Amino acid sequence: MRGSALLTLLLSAAFATTAGAQNGPPPSAPAAPPAEPDAIPLYGERTPGTAASENWVKFAGRDYAVRNVTRPTLTxxxxxxxxxxxAAAIVVPGGAFMILAMDHEGWQVxxxxxxxxxxAFVLKYRLVPxxxxxxxxxxxxxxxxxxxxxxxxxxxxxxQSKAPDDALAAIALVRAQSARWKVDPARVGVIGFSAGAMTVRRVALGATPANRPxxxxxxxxxxxxxxxxxxxxxxxxxxxxxxxLFPTKSFAIASAWQQAGRPVEVHGYARGHHGFGLGVPGTTTTMMIDEFTAWLATQGFLRKDAK
Incomplete structure (x- = not known):
């Protein structure tokens, strides 16, 4: 599959309309940056970059996405x-480390x-230019x-994206400010989509135990x-x-988690393609966020007396 075909697949999936992702990529158009009044500079006064570098688009006239992020934030x-x-979750959108699906895999989630x-805390992380x-x-x-x-x-x-660094910083920030947001620092986790999933996997396996989600x-x-x-x-x-984009390959990463003796749950939906976000209507992918929440509950993360 050539690069242009792959990109069409990525965008048509990652910014799926309610009609489904497989009808071709939804029309996109440059857009003025949306207001982000609650966005917090990820590294405080030391936060690098500038919002002026960003290029925003809207897919299907409604879903914001952004390229050329140099100034990471947490919302x-x-x-x-x-x-x-x-409980708290850092939400890490995807987009091949070159664009972020801020609506579809960020704010909506x-x-x-x-x-x-x-x-929930939406991470806008630094991207490949x-x-x-x-x-x-x-x-x-x-x-x-x-x-x-x-x-x-x-x-x-x-x-190249600095995504793992920014994800680690987001976890640390939420834990440091846990009293402000009334969350338990021991119950700060992550949820990532596509490239965001790759990011949270790298953080989960590469960080020191004290810094892991x-x-x-x-x-x-x-x-x-x-x-x-x-x-x-x-x-x-x-x-x-x-x-x-990512064949299931017998869920090898989940098997590796199981072989390490760690808790793991797998959901393989019959249909939904890549980039289903909160779900493609008419498929069981629409159950994902409730299944994730139920799983958190069974793991003990949603108990109000868990502190």
């Missing part, structure tokens, strides 16, 4: 205090979690994706195995069986 989306469980009593011009950017991203898709966990895009939501990430430590955080692995 809290908090639950009604009456429903708050004390965060709101769904907050509605279920989980404090792409050309400002939309046409040139599309060609560039397609070719880069073409080079990476065979072995994405060991490719250049993950390392409490739990990991791994949504349509690569299923290839790697070594898993015996103190890895619990894993929730969800992917569609017809995912074109």
């Amino acid at each position: 809290p989306v908090l639950p009604d205090p009456a429903r708050a469980t004390g 965060a709101k769904a979690l907050a509605d279920r009593g989980i404090a 792409t050309p400002v011009d939309e046409a040139r950017a599309g060609a560039f991203m397609g070719e880069m994706l073409h080079r990476e898709v065979a072995d994405p966990m060991h490719g250049n895009l993950l390392g 409490a739990f990991v939501g791994y949504v349509y990430g690569p299923q290839d195995a790697e070594a898993v430590p015996r103190d890895a955080p619990p894993l929730f692995d969800a992917i569609a069986m017809d995912d074109e």
Whole structure:
């Protein structure tokens, strides 16, 4: 599959409309940056970059996405205090480390979690630079994706994006400010989608035990195995069986988690393709966020007396 075809697949999936992802990529158009009044500079006064570098688009006239992020931020989306469980999740959108699906895999997911009593924090992380011009950017991203898709966990895009560094900083920030947001620092986890899933997997397996997330939501990430430590955080692995970018490969990463003696749950949806977000209507992918919440509950993360 050539780069342009891969990019079409990525964008048509990652920004799926309610009509479904497989009718071709939804129309996109440059957009003015949305207001982000609650976004917090991730590193405080030391936060690098500038929002002026960003290139925003809207897919299907509604879903925001952004390229050329150089200034990372974290946006809290908090639950009604009456429903708050004390658990928190860093939400890490995907987009091949070159674009971020801020609506589809970020703000929408965060709101769904907050509605279920989980404090959510949307991470806008630093990306691999792409050309400002939309046409040139599309060609560039397609070719880069073409080079990476065979072995994405060991490719250049993950390392170039600074995403793992920013995810670790987000976990540390939420834990440090846990009293402010009324969350339990021992119950701060992550949920990532596609490239965001790759990011949270790298943090879960590569960080020191003290810096690791409490739990990991791994949504349509690569299923290839790697070594898993015996103190890895619990894993929730969800992917569609017809995912074109990341074949299930017998759920090898989940098997590696199990072989390490760590809690793991797997959901393989019959249909949904890559990039289903909160779910493609007419498929069981629409159950994912409730299944993730139920899994958190069974693992003890949603007990209000868990502190």
